[in-house]
Amino acid sequence: MGAGPGGYVAAFLAADKGLSVTLVDTSEQLGGVCLHRGCIPSKTLLNAAKILNDAKDAKNMGITFADPSIDINQLRDFKISVSDRLAIGLKQLCKARKVNFIHGLATFVSTDTAIIHTANSDEGIKFDKAIIATGSIPMGIPNMPLSEKILDSSAALDLGDVPQNFLVIGGGYIGLELGSVYAALGSQVTVVEMADSILPGVDKDLSRVLMQKLRKKFKEIKTSTKVVFIEDTGVQLKVILEDKKGKTEHLFDKALVSIGRRPNTANINLSKAGVEIDEKGFIKVNEIRQTTNPNVFAIGDVTGQPMLAHKASFEAHIAVNNITGNKSVYAPKAIPAVIFTEPQIAWCGITETETIAQNLDVKIISFPWAACGRALSMSKPEGTTKIIADKSSHKILGIGIAGAEAGDLISEAVLAIENGFTVEQLASAIHPHPTLSETIKECAELFLGKCAHYKA
Secondary structure: OOOOOOHHHHHHHHHHOOOOOEEEEOOOOOOHHHHHHOHHHHHHHHHHHHHHHHHHHHHHHOOOOOOOOOOHHHHHHHHHHHHHHHHHHHHHHHHHOOOEEEEOEEEEOOOOEEEEEOOOOEEEEEOOOEEEOOOEEEOOOOOOOOOOOEEOHHHHHOOOOOOOEEEEEOOOHHHHHHHHHHHHHOOEEEEEOOOOOOOOOOOHHHHHHHHHHHHHHOOEEEOOOEEEEEEEOOOOEEEEEEEOOEEEEEEEOEEEEOOOEEEOOOOOOHHHHOOOEOOOOOEOOOOOOEOOOOOEEEOHHHHOOOOOHHHHHHHHHHHHHHHOOOOOOOOOOOOOEEEOOOOEEEEEEOOHHHHHHOOOOEEEEEEEHHHOHHHHHOOOOOOEEEEEEEOOOOEEEEEEEEEOOHHHHHHHHHHHHHOOOEHHHHHHOOOOOOOOOHHHHHHHHHHOOOOOOOOO
């Protein structure tokens, strides 16, 4: 149930293991939110934003470009073409594996039976095992008026136009990524976040690197601030914001609501399948991704944080392994997270905030990118690489990176943590010069007190 990065991976793997598989999704295309209304389209637009920003920043090297001409329709078409190309590939893989893909909605009617509702009919299907992978949907603000000027993340990605004044409600990764896109395209972006900093939950030394950059790109970033009133006047949105100093009135052309996502389980009759949810609406699962119905498994966003496509795909392997008799337990030591702003932020393993909350005896060291030759040659000196390790054993517990291409650098950190590497082992690996990956080695050497290129 669900053909996103959890559902289609589970279906393909189960088919490869010889099972008869029916895959159902409310969309005509495979790939889910990630491929069509999330990860891929947003990163396509973020790459366009990066090109625009790099062209502006090139003046620091003595290279000046004329103001770019942006064809918003062609950019939108290109974004759609990327998703469509990947979706076509998934359809071909589905057909090659003889997976029965149905465009419809599957709802449970008992612990071993579901009905698939399509445009033409309702068909019952009896199953031996089922996997729920229906993903998540954007959260809304209570009493928010209905207006074409108020967008969720999917609508913002449609790129209907580029508003002059754009309000982003929520300073999490979705809001900041989409805010970055619209700012690069020419919008004056204001971000409003209820917490005392952007990216709540992210270590502040990492988010600070991004904050310094975004303050130059955005019109304003207002933390410890909430929206108390919003009205569509017909011409603009009248918005009242409240912070510690009081209430202020503002006018915006459009607003993006990006305050988080919630599990998409409302219409599938979980109770009839004997599947329980927790107080937040997430499906309860055990370490093998099994629900309270032993024949029904759940993976991805419906099972809780972190809501990440790669986590869903990883859980698909766990569920299918157990369904086919190969016991497998979900126990990752490091799930990488990436925020694809400019600069990027990536981390895995334990965070510095968590070490404080858990009162762990750790040593934390950071290497500044201003001491990295490759970062300077790219004119990207804003950045830091951080290692968190056990103070006595030097076993690596967490790594965080803020800087250009951090998302491509973090996989080395995941491998190190999953395999129980020590800082010494990381430092002993020869890294190519000059690269950004050297910041990981340099940080490890700095941790050990033998870094040649920086002295704390």
